[in-house]
Amino acid sequence: MSTAATVRRPRVRMILTAVLAVALIAAPLALPAFANQTLIRIGVYAVAVLGLNIVMGYTGQVNLGQIFFVGLGAYVTAYGVNHGWNILLVFFAACAVAGLVGLLVALAAARLGGLAIAMVTIALPIVGVPLAKRLSDFTGGSQGTSARFTDAPDWSGLDNDQWQFYIVLVVSAAAFLLARSLVRGKYGRAFAAVRENEAVAASMGISPYRTKVLAFTIASIFGGASGFLYLAAVQYTSPETLSFGHSISLLAAMVIGGAGSIAGSLLGGAYYVFVPQLTNAIDPNLTTVSQGAILLAVLFLLPGGLVSLPRVVRRLTRRSATRRSTARPAAETSQQTPPAQHPVPDAAPEGPEQTERQDGP
Amino acid sequence: MAASLSLKDVSLHFGGVKVLQDVSFDVEPGVIFGLVGPNGAGKTSLFNCISGHYRPSSGSISIDGTEASGSPPARLARLGLARTFQHPALQLNASVLQNVLLGGHTRLPGGPVSWALRLPYTARSERAIRTEALELLDRAGLAWAADLPADELSHGLHKGVELWRALLSRPALLLLDEPAAGLSHGEVEQLIATVKRLRTEQDITIIIVEHHMGLISALTDRVVVLDHGRKLMSGTAAEAQSDPRVIEAYIGKDAADDAA
Numbered sequence: 001m002s003t004a005a006t007v008r009r010p011r012v013r014m015i016l017t018a019v020l021a022v023a024l025i026a027a028p029l030a031l032p033a034f035a036n037q038t039l040i041r042i043g044v045y046a047v048a049v050l051g052l053n054i055v056m057g058y059t060g061q062v063n064l065g066q067i068f069f070v071g072l073g074a075y076v077t078a079y080g081v082n083h084g085w086n087i088l089l090v091f092f093a094a095c096a097v098a099g100l101v102g103l104l105v106a107l108a109a110a111r112l113g114g115l116a117i118a119m120v121t122i123a124l125p126i127v128g129v130p131l132a133k134r135l136s137d138f139t140g141g142s143q144g145t146s147a148r149f150t151d152a153p154d155w156s157g158l159d160n161d162q163w164q165f166y167i168v169l170v171v172s173a174a175a176f177l178l179a180r181s182l183v184r185g186k187y188g189r190a191f192a193a194v195r196e197n198e199a200v201a202a203s204m205g206i207s208p209y210r211t212k213v214l215a216f217t218i219a220s221i222f223g224g225a226s227g228f229l230y231l232a233a234v235q236y237t238s239p240e241t242l243s244f245g246h247s248i249s250l251l252a253a254m255v256i257g258g259a260g261s262i263a264g265s266l267l268g269g270a271y272y273v274f275v276p277q278l279t280n281a282i283d284p285n286l287t288t289v290s291q292g293a294i295l296l297a298v299l300f301l302l303p304g305g306l307v308s309l310p311r312v313v314r315r316l317t318r319r320s321a322t323r324r325s326t327a328r329p330a331a332e333t334s335q336q337t338p339p340a341q342h343p344v345p346d347a348a349p350e351g352p353e354q355t356e357r358q359d360g361p
Numbered sequence: 362m363a364a365s366l367s368l369k370d371v372s373l374h375f376g377g378v379k380v381l382q383d384v385s386f387d388v389e390p391g392v393i394f395g396l397v398g399p400n401g402a403g404k405t406s407l408f409n410c411i412s413g414h415y416r417p418s419s420g421s422i423s424i425d426g427t428e429a430s431g432s433p434p435a436r437l438a439r440l441g442l443a444r445t446f447q448h449p450a451l452q453l454n455a456s457v458l459q460n461v462l463l464g465g466h467t468r469l470p471g472g473p474v475s476w477a478l479r480l481p482y483t484a485r486s487e488r489a490i491r492t493e494a495l496e497l498l499d500r501a502g503l504a505w506a507a508d509l510p511a512d513e514l515s516h517g518l519h520k521g522v523e524l525w526r527a528l529l530s531r532p533a534l535l536l537l538d539e540p541a542a543g544l545s546h547g548e549v550e551q552l553i554a555t556v557k558r559l560r561t562e563q564d565i566t567i568i569i570v571e572h573h574m575g576l577i578s579a580l581t582d583r584v585v586v587l588d589h590g591r592k593l594m595s596g597t598a599a600e601a602q603s604d605p606r607v608i609e610a611y612i613g614k615d616a617a618d619d620a621a
């Protein structure tokens with residue numbers, strides 16, 4: 001029975017992927033505008049969380065400034081749109097400027113050890129907000145700046161929210177696919193090696209410095225892409241976009257979704273969007289308290305993040321099943337999982353460790 | 362392809378502590394070389410100097426005639442140096458196969474963009490290195506463990522996985538820091554057989570730090586004895602074991618320990 005399951009697995013996967021793709025393409029046509037807007041925002045933040053996950057979840061480098069790159073991407077997008085650039089050029093510029101700034105910051109910060117990197121990244125949004133207010137020619141100052149470029153063209157016959165949905169879908173799907181291939185294989189192993197033990201990584205020919213710079217730069221590029229999507233969805237940005245509090249929320253979303261997990265980043269994006277809606281619905285005066293309570297509850301119950309839920313459930317059901325069939329539960333579990341069925345550990349079980357480090361300051 | 366190694370007056374100080382003092386010796390390509398000495402003699406520190414993890418305070422280390430001291434460890438690894446650690450340092454929650462695959466890093470071509478785009482040659486090289494890693498595990502009788510998380514393995518197998526990880530890089534110079542520590546008698550015999558096989562099948566220079574004199578006698582062509590950071594003597598394993606200075610270094614250490 002188990003062999004049949006393993007044989008059929010890739011096909012099941014393919015069918016599931018196809019169904020998911022069709023569902024995503026059909027969804028905006030069927031759903032009401034409010035639902036589409038919610039999904040759009042999930043996509044926007046999922047890309048930012050994904051970038052954060054690469055540098056922090058996979059590579060273990062504390063980054064408290066991811067929102068800065070989202071804001072940067074948004075401002076570059078607004079600037080490009082308002083100067084009549086081609087939309088592809090705008091997208092490219094948003095990613096490139098964020099990536100370049102990220103690269104420069106990382107080249108300097110990665111020379112410093114653990115906490116020093118965290119301090120440098122804290123500085124980014126803290127410096128970014130007054131800078132955005134000051135550079136009003138570029139940013140529109142405290143008023144912010146708006147840019148409309150995602151109204152549905154007539155030939156499409158779509159509503160604006162549907163059109164925006166597709167833009168966000170294309171960009172975020174590309175980001176997730178690229179990130180997924182990157183973290184499987186050579187670079188995923190290099191990131192994990194640097195996170196676990198830099199001396200070992202170096203002895204394998206992996207430069208910890210270069211790897212950290214790479215991860216940080218990728219995170220910044222994804223931040224920039226997320227900023228582009230943010231503007232595509234919201235069509236307005238102000239210094240508030242890159243405030244430090246949002247950066248911490250992104251970090252919480254990453255941990256809740258699942259540190260070191262690609263799918264967890266998507267869940268993190270959903271958490272980022274849904275939880276404020278939920279807590280506002282409970283009691284608008286208690287949002288921070290109820291958000292904190294949700295955060296703690298998830299961390300206690302699922303230290304590996306929401307993405308570890310199926311694994312935890314499977315382990316619990318397996319354990320109770322074995323308890324029923326034999327007297328010694330723990331020793332027998334290995335029989336029930338032949339090695340061939342062990343999942344590739346890309347949904348990293350390092351959640352708890354990460355969490356402690358992130359929760360510190 | 363096996364590399365030669367030459368140390369000249371290598372010294373290493375930490376503040377006032379002289380960990381290594383004027384250590385010199387040469388290792389010819391293709392030999393198995395032993396590095397022995399009582400606890401705290403500086404053997405691991407010397408390995409760290411060779412592998413680039415420590416920078417010697419003075420002296421020179423050259424691999425195949427090119428100066429190596431001062432180069433970062435990652436660069437030396439790319440030049441064909443591999444090592445294991447005295448205390449196995451595996452990624453415990455990753456699978457055994459993933460741990461071994463890490464050793465293949467330098468052999469995989471392409472940058473992050475190629476890998477993110479999954480260009481055909483990256484997928485091909487990943488498949489090839491995976492096959493090779495599985496073959497290594499299979500020959501070591503560890504095929505069953507490939508997909509298990511590393512922390513489910515015994516200490517002895519951790520040592521084995523470290524060795525296979527290092528070997529997957531196809532090193533020209535391999536440093537083994539106490540590969541037999543904590544192994545059972547049978548596991549030590551297996552290790553000796555493995556290293557002997559390596560020597561006949563691959564063009565490789567191996568330096569072994571070990572307290573297990575049986576293993577040193579069985580495997581090494583020459584040894585250097587370190588004591589308190591100085592080279593005490595060099596010669597064959599048999600010469601070292603009968604050398605009065607070496608015996609005194611070990612006994613003297615014990616006596617000092619007893620007195621303390």
Ligand SMILES: Nc1ncnc2c1ncn2[C@@H]1O[C@H](COP(=O)(O)OP(=O)(O)OP(=O)(O)O)[C@@H](O)[C@H]1O
Binds near residue numbers: 398400407
């Ligand atoms: N980073 C460091 N800072 C300070 N002292 C160090 C450092 N590394 C090693 N030492 C000192 O150098 C000396 C030699 O240590 P080393 O680990 O090289 O010995 P060893 O020969 O490998 O011993 P063992 O057989 O116990 O492994 C010890 O006294 C140790 O305390």
Ligand SMILES: [Mg+2]
Binds near residue numbers: 404405406
């Ligand atoms: Mg040692």
